[in-house]
Amino acid sequence: MTKAPLIRVADAGRPQLDPAPGATIGGMLSTGCSGTNAVRYGTAKGEWFLNATVVLPSGEVIKTRSRARKSSAGFDLTKLFIGAEGTLGIVTEVTIRLAPVLPTTVAVVHFPDVKKATEAVIEVLNQGVGIQCVELLDDLFMAATNKYGMSMRKWPEKDSLFFKFQGHSAKSLDETAAVVKSVVERHGGFGFTLAKDDQEATSLWADRKNALFSGLALLEGDNGKGWSTDVCVPPSNLPQLVYETKQDLSEIGLISTIVGHVGDGNFHALLLFKTDEELEIARHAVHRMVKRAIALDGTCTGEHGVGIGKKEYLYEELGHGTVELMKTIKRSIDPLGLFNPGKLYPDAPGAAKKADPRST
Amino acid sequence: MTKAPLIRVADAGRPQLDPAPGATIGGMLSTGCSGTNAVRYGTAKGEWFLNATVVLPSGEVIKTRSRARKSSAGFDLTKLFIGAEGTLGIVTEVTIRLAPVLPTTVAVVHFPDVKKATEAVIEVLNQGVGIQCVELLDDLFMAATNKYGMSMRKWPEKDSLFFKFQGHSAKSLDETAAVVKSVVERHGGFGFTLAKDDQEATSLWADRKNALFSGLALLEGDNGKGWSTDVCVPPSNLPQLVYETKQDLSEIGLISTIVGHVGDGNFHALLLFKTDEELEIARHAVHRMVKRAIALDGTCTGEHGVGIGKKEYLYEELGHGTVELMKTIKRSIDPLGLFNPGKLYPDAPGAAKKADPRST
Structure with a gap:
């Protein structure tokens, strides 16, 4: 449209x-x-x-x-x-609005577990140094990258953080790298790797940028699919959420990876499945993840959107009055329900589904 | 309320x-x-x-x-x-949401005219150094500060920029100061003053923070008032807007000062008046300023709001359909017109004023 x-x-x-x-x-x-x-x-x-x-x-x-x-x-x-x-x-x-393009570089560091990694992020962000990106890639993802990544490096198969630093000059990038190295090491980080030049920075970041494809490649053969989903919570609740989610996913018998925009409290899970039975298992695991995020004062989706798949969570996450206000605005602008019908606005809990498009 | x-x-x-x-x-x-x-x-x-x-x-x-x-x-x-x-x-x-409190310092620099000052700002912001604030204070305001300011300094009575720098460390503040000094001097800036310590930074910034009060004090005696207003345009159009506005204000026979959040394309004018005749002169000058801002793809108010005084400009600035959509939303949420009646929403141009509160 x-x-x-x-x-x-x-x-x-x-x-x-x-x-x-x-x-x-x-x-x-x-x-x-x-x-x-x-x-x-x-x-x-x-x-x-x-x-x-x-x-x-x-x-x-x-x-x-x-x-x-x-x-x-x-x-x-x-x-x-x-x-x-x-x-x-x-x-x-x-x-x-545009922003000036500034010099950047990339660093990677590994942790004993996701909890320590996410705790380190909170302290790094409070330093006020030039952090453009902080991405968490879990141990399974690092294994996928070792097989299918772009940099051809062999990484420790451990929960890892990928940083992009940003600053006016090489000097300010160096200062940021030194501050971050010292903070992450206090939280159990090891193997801190800082790109030597722009070419290496690009190559390291490509491992992150291709996360979805490396993850999907874990599903060898042609007849499988990936269910990609995202949730977001206050950063202080992220360590608990990621830890419990990894525990849960390790017990369901599917291959799954986690890639997180952890600086914002947001992460994506990719669950791989081949059969209808596995699809059902994935569906239930995603449902539990969303419930867990909402219970931690978070949202069913940090950046992917609602569409059809997450409509059912809006009343629980936002409350009855808030969803009704969204629907009031929708009706006042689009009284005939013409635009993208069936998306975003859930039926009220317990309400019988109506045929009238204005009920969206 | x-x-x-x-x-x-x-x-x-x-x-x-x-x-x-x-x-x-x-x-x-x-x-x-x-x-x-x-x-x-x-x-x-x-x-x-x-x-x-x-x-x-x-x-x-x-x-x-x-x-x-x-x-x-x-x-x-x-x-x-x-x-x-x-x-x-x-x-x-x-x-x-909160942000970490970082080390800051303050610098002041003077220019031959506002056009050069605002042009320097655009180049400074594209450097990517740690700028927290960039404030323009015009020559008349600097004269007011010499009389009534907090720092007790005697400044050149020239259009000036007040910068607040921000960074992780003294080293990064120094780097920012050096970059800014070099850029502003390329644009005719002179007398670059960098605070020696936190105490001096606080004292310099107090001259900016008390701009309104120093400006009002120019109106000696008790029976005068100030009309404070603000407009905002894309930063690239700001030099022209400030230049033309200063020209205009210099010809109306009132005392007036300009203080600008020039990093955002936003500025405030303070027009002093004592009599009803002078109030009318001020009203017309503000009207011309708003018209000038809207013609430069800007807004009638950058941060002060609409209230009653700027309702008349919304149709011109936003267009008929956009204002009507705002009113549609207002009616759908507040059909009886109970909340803050008479504010913000203008009557359609040419429409007879209706008594029905729902017509707001």
């Missing part, structure tokens, strides 16, 4: 949202995406989309705001379409 | 929104405030308010989101109340 919108350059620089390869501008806005850069730059729900041109269900075309970075001219209608998954309007054009 | 809400601490650190002294949490959310720190941390419209508890006009109490930093569980209802000026709900509690 969304034609790839134009990008209008606001200032010199580069858009700093970094979702998975293949994301479109319309999809990035409509899911409220984020990705590895969110530690430094925040998400699509922040201040990167300065405005959007949107076709409303009435057929009217509106532009949500001017090109100023800041405005207090009422509530920001751009934000209404971010995360609305195309249910409130069709985005045809956006203005994205 | 807004009781001061509780702050629940999400992580170690400090809230990094920095509006004028006297701002309340409820007001900061309801106007979508920002302030001097927005260069580094963004505004209230960004990702600092993780959630809000809100009493709706129906009497229902909702909490907009979980405490996760990121969520793609639908569009973010927190954002609906940010900048809505209390017209959609009464905010009773919020969760604010």
Whole structure:
């Protein structure tokens, strides 16, 4: 439904949202995406989309705001379409704020377990050094990378953190590396590897960027699939969530890997399955993971969106009144239920499913 | 209408929104405030308010989101109340994301004119060094500071920039200072003063923080008032806007000063008046300033809000369909027009004013 919108350059620089390869501008806005850069730059729900041109269900075309970075001219209608998954309007054009492209480098460090790794992250982020990304890759993922990764390195098959540092100069990158090395080692980190040059940094980061493909390759043969899902909790609750989830996944008899945007309290699990029975096992494991995240004051989805698969969790996560308010807004903008019907808005718990499209 | 809400601490650190002294949490959310720190941390419209508890006009109490930093569980209802000026709900509690408190220092530099100063800012921000704040104070304001400022320094009475630098260490602050000094001097900056220690940094910054009071003091005697207003444009259009506005203000026969959050393209003008005739002159000058900002793809208010005084500009700035969509949402949430009536939502241009409160 969304034609790839134009990008209008606001200032010199580069858009700093970094979702998975293949994301479109319309999809990035409509899911409220984020990705590895969110530690430094925040998400699509922040201040990167300065405005959007949107076709409303009435057929009217509106532009949500001017090109100023800041405005207090009422509530920001751009934000209404971010995360609305195309249910409130069709985005045809956006203005994205850009940020300067700065020198970066990459470091990798390994830990005895995910709990220690995630605890180290919290302390690193409080140092105020130039961290652009902090990614957790679990032991099983590191094994996948040893087999199928891009760098051809042989990594310790241990829960690991991949850092991208950012700074004005080589000197500031060195300072960041020294601070991070010292913090992670206090939390049991070992084998701290800092890229020697840009080429090595690119090669190390490629191991992270190709996580999904390396993970999928673990399922040898052609007849399998991967169930990729994500949840997010306050960073202080992340160590418990990741630890309990890894325990759970280790007991269900499926191959699964965890890749986390741990600087934001967000992680993805990839569960591999071949048969309908295994699909059911995966479905139940994902359900338990979502329940665990919501119980830890988190969300059923940090960046993937609701669609159909996570509708059932919204009432539990957000509360009855909040979901009803979302539906009130949907009905006021799209009274005939024309846009992306069946997505995002759940039926009230216990309500019989109605045929009327306006009940979405 | 807004009781001061509780702050629940999400992580170690400090809230990094920095509006004028006297701002309340409820007001900061309801106007979508920002302030001097927005260069580094963004505004209230960004990702600092993780959630809000809100009493709706129906009497229902909702909490907009979980405490996760990121969520793609639908569009973010927190954002609906940010900048809505209390017209959609009464905010009773919020969760604010905090950021670590880092070492800072302050530098001041002077320019031949505001155009050169604002051009220097654009280049400084593209360097990627640790800039927390960049504030423009015009020549008249510097004269006011020489008379009434907190530092007791005698500054050159020239258009000046006040920088707050931020970094992990003294070394990184030094690097930032050296980079900024070199850039501003390429743009005609002179007299670059860097604080020798924390005490001097605090004293220099106090001259900026007390801008409003020093400016008001220019109006000697008791029977005068100041009209404070703000506009915002894309940073690349700021040099032209500030230059033309200063020209205009110099010709109207009132004392006026300009203080700008120039890193964001935002500035405040303070126009002093004593008589009804002077008030009318000020009103017309503000009107011309707003028109000028909107013509430069900007907004009638960067951070002060709409209230009653800027309602008349919304149709011109946002377009008919966008304002009507805001009013559609207002009516769907508050069909009886109970909350903060008469504020924010303008009557359609040319429409006769209706007595029905639902027409707001």
